[in-house]
Amino acid sequence: MTRPLLEVRDLCVDFAGETGVVAAVAGVSFSVSRGETLVIVGESGSGKSVTSLAIMGLIPKPPGRISSGEILFHARGGGTHNLTRADARTMQQLRGAEIAMIFQEPMSALNPVYTIGDQIIETLRLHEPLSRRAARVRAIEMLALLGVPDPARRVDAYPHELSGGLRQRAMIAMALSCNPSLLIADEPTTALDVTVQAQILELISKLQRQLSMGVIFITHNLGVAAEIADRILVMYAGQTVEAAPARAIFEDTRMPYTRGLLNSIPRLGMDRDAGPLPTIPGIVPNLSEMPAGCAFHPRCAHARPEPCTVRRPDLEQVGDQHVVRCARWREIAREMS
Amino acid sequence: MTRYLVGRIGQLVLVLFGVSVIVFFTMHVLPGDVATLLLGERATLAQLASLRHQLGLDQPIFIQYFYFLLQVLQGDFGMSLRSNHAALADVLVAFPVTLQLALAALALAVVIGVPVGIIAGTRPSGLLDNLLMTATLFGVSMPIFWLGLMLLLLFGGLLGWLPIGGLMPTGLDAPRVTGMTVIDSLISGRPHLIWESLRYLTLPAVTLATIPLAMIARITRSEMLAMGSLDHVRTARAKGMPERRVILRHILRNALIPVVTVIGLQLGLLLSGAVLTETIFSLPGLGRLMVDSILSRDYPVVQAGALFIAFVFVLVNLVVDLTYGLLDPRIRRS
Numbered sequence: 131m132t133r134p135l136l137e138v139r140d141l142c143v144d145f146a147g148e149t150g151v152v153a154a155v156a157g158v159s160f161s162v163s164r165g166e167t168l169v170i171v172g173e174s175g176s177g178k179s180v181t182s183l184a185i186m187g188l189i190p191k192p193p194g195r196i197s198s199g200e201i202l203f204h205a206r207g208g209g210t211h212n213l214t215r216a217d218a219r220t221m222q223q224l225r226g227a228e229i230a231m232i233f234q235e236p237m238s239a240l241n242p243v244y245t246i247g248d249q250i251i252e253t254l255r256l257h258e259p260l261s262r263r264a265a266r267v268r269a270i271e272m273l274a275l276l277g278v279p280d281p282a283r284r285v286d287a288y289p290h291e292l293s294g295g296l297r298q299r300a301m302i303a304m305a306l307s308c309n310p311s312l313l314i315a316d317e318p319t320t321a322l323d324v325t326v327q328a329q330i331l332e333l334i335s336k337l338q339r340q341l342s343m344g345v346i347f348i349t350h351n352l353g354v355a356a357e358i359a360d361r362i363l364v365m366y367a368g369q370t371v372e373a374a375p376a377r378a379i380f381e382d383t384r385m386p387y388t389r390g391l392l393n394s395i396p397r398l399g400m401d402r403d404a405g406p407l408p409t410i411p412g413i414v415p416n417l418s419e420m421p422a423g424c425a426f427h428p429r430c431a432h433a434r435p436e437p438c439t440v441r442r443p444d445l446e447q448v449g450d451q452h453v454v455r456c457a458r459w460r461e462i463a464r465e466m467s
Numbered sequence: 468m469t470r471y472l473v474g475r476i477g478q479l480v481l482v483l484f485g486v487s488v489i490v491f492f493t494m495h496v497l498p499g500d501v502a503t504l505l506l507g508e509r510a511t512l513a514q515l516a517s518l519r520h521q522l523g524l525d526q527p528i529f530i531q532y533f534y535f536l537l538q539v540l541q542g543d544f545g546m547s548l549r550s551n552h553a554a555l556a557d558v559l560v561a562f563p564v565t566l567q568l569a570l571a572a573l574a575l576a577v578v579i580g581v582p583v584g585i586i587a588g589t590r591p592s593g594l595l596d597n598l599l600m601t602a603t604l605f606g607v608s609m610p611i612f613w614l615g616l617m618l619l620l621l622f623g624g625l626l627g628w629l630p631i632g633g634l635m636p637t638g639l640d641a642p643r644v645t646g647m648t649v650i651d652s653l654i655s656g657r658p659h660l661i662w663e664s665l666r667y668l669t670l671p672a673v674t675l676a677t678i679p680l681a682m683i684a685r686i687t688r689s690e691m692l693a694m695g696s697l698d699h700v701r702t703a704r705a706k707g708m709p710e711r712r713v714i715l716r717h718i719l720r721n722a723l724i725p726v727v728t729v730i731g732l733q734l735g736l737l738l739s740g741a742v743l744t745e746t747i748f749s750l751p752g753l754g755r756l757m758v759d760s761i762l763s764r765d766y767p768v769v770q771a772g773a774l775f776i777a778f779v780f781v782l783v784n785l786v787v788d789l790t791y792g793l794l795d796p797r798i799r800r801s
Contacts, residue, residue, distance in 0.1 A: 221707075226705065227707060235698060238697065239699055241699040241721065252716075256708055257707060288797070290796075301702075304706070
């Protein structure tokens with residue numbers, strides 16, 4: 131296997147709050163290769179967005195701080211950068227050009243006072259020596275590539291003049307305009323209608339193949355993950371709780387939390403008389419009031435006083451590239467079969 | 468756009484009508500009798516009655532208003548009871564003095580206030596931010612008459628660097644074109660005149676600029692802070708944009724709309740006459756003309772002045788509203 135594009139090792143991100151310092155991300159490791167899609171799944175507050183912002187160097191400081199760990203990025207030019215320590219200039223050169231990001235809400239993520247064309251042109255000209263006119267031509271090409279109808283006219287539209295789907299396409303056009311090698315997509319389809327959502331997912335997969343990008347896709351929706359993931363990393367309360375190739379996550383689920391997420395996806399043809407859709411009881415714990423032992427035990431049907439409430443489980447290898455953070459995974463597997 | 472403008476001009480007419488009603492009736496219910504004021508205490512009843520008849524003051528008030536309106540529509544506000552000039556002419560002579568002062572003060576306020584707001588707003592709670600915001604707090608709460616007098620005492624009196632009042636040195640005047648001494652001096656092309664006109668403008672402009680400057684700095688700061696945390700700013704950073712450009716292009720531009728509102732409101736206020744500043748520095752501007760006219764019951768001048776001020780105020784507001792459209796496409800196209 132070739133060298134990965136991005137390696138995150140033992141990343142920890144702290145936030146200083148009123149009640150003291152909390153660890154929003156507590157020791158997460160993963161890697162992404164060119165042409166690969168890693169989906170990070172988790173509920174709100176699981177640390178998935180903070181992880182992506184850490185890669186971009188966009189953690190708001192203060193109150194946030196990368197307290198330890200490494201983020202190694204292998205740039206196109208051949209150099210390797212540790213993004214946790216890169217200076218502002220290096221980060222500016224990488225952002226937009228080599229690592230691009232698309233955000234959840236394309237209405238607020240685009241500046242309302244500039245046309246989408248202006249915003250794409252701006253990105254292009256930050257990183258490439260292009261005239262305004264040449265950049266405009268490229269912007270129209272990008273919009274066409276993203277399937278925006280009538281791109282020569284839409285390029286002069288303001289964000290509020292476009293539908294949600296078109297705005298997100300414009301946002302993606304902007305992110306991909308400099309042909310990045312890594313794309314981070316933070317819930318890019320959450321704010322969209324289901325049909326538009328499917329179109330956008332398809333588009334991202336297609337462009338990924340065309341441009342052979344590495345993609346980190348962040349979502350709370352395992353259904354979305356199933357459509358595009360090569361590998362899936364499930365986060366809970368700032369930690370990896372299960373990570374595996376996509377197929378293994380769905381067919382050989384180990385962590386009770388992952389199973390809970392899977393069971394709570396509605397499926398076509400479900401028996402309506404079988405009762406309501408299962409949910410995971412409770413909510414993600416407040417980061418400043420983390421339970422002792424396994425962070426998930428208060429919500430886990432399989433939890434036992436010993437060892438779950440006492441000892442924080444380690445990440446264990448359970449199969450080929452499949453790791454899980456559960457002290458009782460063997461017993462649970464026996465119980466389930 | 469045309470429809471919008473026509474609508475706004477219709478509003479302007481309505482506002483002016485309202486102002487004319489209020490001003491006219493207020494002037495007429497105020498205590499004090501114009502005829503007595505004009506003729507003095509020793510006038511006979513017959514003389515007073517004759518003057519009242521001559522001025523139309525013996526007519527019912529609604530009739531008086533009707534005639535007033537008829538004349539105003541022809542641009543005739545009557546003669547000033549003190550100067551014997553046309554009332555509107557007096558107002559138009561005083562206005563350039565105020566206009567020049569207001570524009571100079573506002574220019575100072577914007578040129579200094581906006582950068583101060585940016586500097587403070589991009590370093591929230593830093594030492595510089597705290598210093599600047601404390602300074603602007605003094606600025607907004609400064610009594611103008613006190614500040615003006617202190618500046619006058621220091622720079623005009625003790626140090627003797629700047630003149631203590633008036634528009635130009637006695638006997639030295641540029642040929643009157645606009646009525647604004649600086650502009651007229653520039654037109655005359657004589658460096659000495661330009662220098663003097665600026666020297667005379669400095670103290671009053673600085674005095675008058677203090678409050679708007681502090682307000683503009685504070686509103687710019689708070690808007691920079693509010694806009695700085697929005698998602699599109701994070702997008703701009705995610706594109707690899709240098710921080711300085713993020714601030715100018717993606718934060719400041721969006722923060723300017725409320726700043727423009729404040730600038731417009733301040734300009735309207737400043738143009739309606741800075742009574743205190745004009746009094747301290749003996750400037751024959753609109754504010755002083757209005758106060759003097761009110762005190763001497765020179766109602767034609769008061770009416771002309773009030774309507775003129777209302778006109779200018781509404782006009783400034785219209786310009787501000789059009790500026791919104793330039794700054795924010797969401798307003799422009801709706």
